[in-house]
Amino acid sequence: MKKTHVIGASAASAALAVGILAAPPAVAATHQGGLHFGALQFDGPGADRPQTNAKLNAEYVDIHNNTRAAVQLKGYTVRTDSGFKATFSGSFVLGAGKTVRVRNGQGTNTGSTVYRKANNFWFNNSKGGVTLYAANGTKKDSCSWKANGRGYTTCH
Secondary structure: OEEEEEEOOOOOOOOOEEOOOOOOOOOOOOOOOEEEEEEEEEOOOOOOOOHHHHHOOOOOEEEEEEOOOEEEEOEEEEEEEEOOEEEOOOOOOOOOHHHHEEEEOOOOOOEEEOOOOOOOOOOOEEEEEEEEEOOOEEEEEEEEOOOOOOOOOOOO
């Protein structure tokens, strides 16, 4: 059975596509709009064992609000392909143009970092996927990865 972890609100919760063309020598990258995943560290540095809170917190995913308005994340869920999830509880507002980092282990939530408060790893080191759902169940974004020697990927 997979465990659901609830991300509580904190006092501080205020919270590529490149086309290659022959004609122009440089093409600007476009940034994904809306609420979406950014950086994802699926395999933290070093060995997973012995398991420590620092190693758990080395796994994270960033959620970026690329809109002009703040977004209330209460009820939003981050779910992995393997069934682990984290749900925002209470009031957590992610400001326009801001990013919140969702870390795996224990810690004190702030306006820019929240903790899943789990005692297990939630990302598969070799491959996997993660999906962001709004409180009403609407899929907002997803990201997948395969082992790349860095343990890190950028989702947009």
